[in-house]
Amino acid sequence: MTIAKILDQVHVALPDNKSYDIVIGSNLLNQASSFTPYCQGREVLIVTNPTVAQYHLDSLLEGLGSMCAKLNVVEVIDSEEAKTSPYLEQIYTTLLEHNYSRRSLIIAFGGGVIGDLAGYAAATYQRGIEFLQIPTTLLAQVDSSIGGKTAINHKLGKNMIGAFHQPCNVIVDLEVLKTLPARELSAGLAEVIKYGFIFSKEFITYLEEHLPLLLAKDPTTLAYTIARCCEFKAKVVAEDEKEAGVRALLNLGHTYGHAIEAHQGYGNWLHGEAISTGMVLAALTTLKLIEQGQEGLNFTADDLARVKNLLQAANLPIHIPENMDAQAFLKYMARDKKNLANQIVLVLFASLGQAYVEKHVSPQTITQIIDAYRN
Ligand SMILES: NC(=O)c1ccc[n+]([C@@H]2O[C@H](COP(=O)([O-])OP(=O)(O)OC[C@H]3O[C@@H](n4cnc5c(N)ncnc54)[C@H](O)[C@@H]3O)[C@@H](O)[C@H]2O)c1
Ligand SMILES: O=C(O)C(=O)C[C@@H](O)[C@H](O)[C@H](O)COP(=O)(O)O
Ligand SMILES: [Zn+2]
Numbered sequence: 001m002t003i004a005k006i007l008d009q010v011h012v013a014l015p016d017n018k019s020y021d022i023v024i025g026s027n028l029l030n031q032a033s034s035f036t037p038y039c040q041g042r043e044v045l046i047v048t049n050p051t052v053a054q055y056h057l058d059s060l061l062e063g064l065g066s067m068c069a070k071l072n073v074v075e076v077i078d079s080e081e082a083k084t085s086p087y088l089e090q091i092y093t094t095l096l097e098h099n100y101s102r103r104s105l106i107i108a109f110g111g112g113v114i115g116d117l118a119g120y121a122a123a124t125y126q127r128g129i130e131f132l133q134i135p136t137t138l139l140a141q142v143d144s145s146i147g148g149k150t151a152i153n154h155k156l157g158k159n160m161i162g163a164f165h166q167p168c169n170v171i172v173d174l175e176v177l178k179t180l181p182a183r184e185l186s187a188g189l190a191e192v193i194k195y196g197f198i199f200s201k202e203f204i205t206y207l208e209e210h211l212p213l214l215l216a217k218d219p220t221t222l223a224y225t226i227a228r229c230c231e232f233k234a235k236v237v238a239e240d241e242k243e244a245g246v247r248a249l250l251n252l253g254h255t256y257g258h259a260i261e262a263h264q265g266y267g268n269w270l271h272g273e274a275i276s277t278g279m280v281l282a283a284l285t286t287l288k289l290i291e292q293g294q295e296g297l298n299f300t301a302d303d304l305a306r307v308k309n310l311l312q313a314a315n316l317p318i319h320i321p322e323n324m325d326a327q328a329f330l331k332y333m334a335r336d337k338k339n340l341a342n343q344i345v346l347v348l349f350a351s352l353g354q355a356y357v358e359k360h361v362s363p364q365t366i367t368q369i370i371d372a373y374r375n
Helices: 029-035 050-064 085-097 112-127 138-144 174-179 182-199 201-215 219-239 246-251 254-264 271-291 301-313 326-333 363-374
Strands: 005-012 020-026 043-048 070-075 105-110 130-135 149-154 157-164 170-173 346-351 354-358
Touching: 005 219, 020 174, 020 219, 029 050, 029 170, 043 050, 043 085, 043 112, 050 070, 050 105, 050 174, 070 085, 085 112, 105 112, 112 130, 112 138, 112 149, 112 157, 130 138, 138 182, 138 219, 157 254, 170 174, 170 219, 174 219, 182 201, 182 219, 182 246, 182 271, 182 301, 182 354, 201 219, 201 301, 219 246, 246 346, 246 354, 254 271, 254 326, 254 346, 271 301, 271 346, 271 363, 301 346, 326 363
Parallel strands: 020 170, 043 070, 043 105, 105 130, 130 170
Antiparallel strands: 005 020, 149 157, 346 354
16 A cells, blocks of 8 residues: 655634644545544545546545445536536435435535535535535645635526535645646646735745646645645635635636636636636736726736736636627626625735735726727
C-alpha cells in the first residue's frame, strides 16, 4: 500500500461548534479512516458520479473499511445538470429507502457540482445532517469544498436555491488530481488565480512564475498552491461566514461569469472558464470607472494586460461568447444575489491584488464596457 502523507492542515474557525479542518495530503483516500474521525460507527452515504467513482471509489471504500455502521453509494449524472431538483430528489430517495437518520453523514465525493448538490441535500435532509467533503477537482479542493455554500441552480440564475451549511471536515487528496482532465485543471486555476487578484500581488507573481509547473501537475507546486488557497478562503469565511461583508470579495468575476454560465446553458462554459472572462470584465469595469473620474482606484492598462496574460497562460478564455450582448448579461446580472434594491453590486479591482465591492455601476456603464469589448 502507498504511504499516506499529510502535507498541510488549515483550520476554518467558526462560531457555534462549526469549526473544522482541511487536511491536505497524498494517498489519503485509501487510508481515509486514519484522517477523519467522522465516519466511525456512523450511517454514511457517499454521493458521487460515475466518472469519479470509476477512478477513485474503490480506493475510498478501502479507506473507510468497516468503520461505518452502514455505507451506501449514490451516483448522480456527471454534469452541471446534476445541480437540479431531480438529482437532489435522487439523494433524498436513497437516504429514505435506506432509513438514514438525523445522525447520518453524507460524504460529497467529487468536484464542485457534487459538493454543492450533496451539501444542499445534507443541509435539508431531515432539517440538516452532517456532511464531509472529499473534493476531487482542483476547483473543489481550493474553493467549493470550503465555506459551506451549497446550492442547486435555477434556469433563471446560478446557485439560486441553497443554504449555508458547513462541512465537518475537508479531506484533500492530491493523488486524485492525476486523473483530472486538462480543461478541468485550467478551470480550477481560474479560482486559484482569483485569490491572487483579490488578496495578494505576491501570490500573482508566484502564479506567473509557477504556472507551467501547475499545468504539469507538479506535486510540490500543487501542494503549496492548494494550501495557500485554502488559507485565503478559510480566513475570509472565518471573518464572514454568511457573506454579510468581506466574503463577497470571493465573487470577483462571478456576476459577469454566472451570467455567461446561465446564458450559455449550464455546463457549456465551465464555471472556471466563465469567471475567467468575468474577471477580465471586472478589470475593464475598474478601468472604466477610473476613466469616469472615480477616485481611490489604482489599476492600469498594464495591470489589465497582466490579468489577461495570466488567465490565458492557464489556457482560460478571456473573451465574451459571441452570442452574448450587453442585454443578455444584464438580464442575469439584475438577479445577482449580491444586489441591493435594484442596484447591481460588483466585485472589482481596487488594485492588482486587492478587490473591493462596488455598488455604483450603472447598467449604461456595463453596456458600454460590454459593447466596447465585443468589438
Ligand atoms: N460552493 C462554492 O463555494 C463553490 C465555489 C466554486 C464553484 N462552485 C461550483 O462548483 C461547480 C464546478 O465544480 P468543478 O469545476 O469541480 O466541476 P465538476 O464538479 O463538474 O467536475 C468537473 C469534471 O471533472 C470530473 N472529475 C472530478 N474529479 C475528477 C478526478 N479526480 N479525475 C477525473 N475527473 C474528475 C467530474 O466528473 C466532472 O466531469 C460549479 O457548479 C460551481 O458553481 C461552488
Ligand atoms: O465561497 C464563496 O463565497 C464564493 O463566492 C466562491 C465562489 O467561487 C463560488 O463560485 C460560489 O459558489 C459563488 O457563490 P454565489 O453566492 O455567487 O452563488
Ligand atoms: Zn466560483
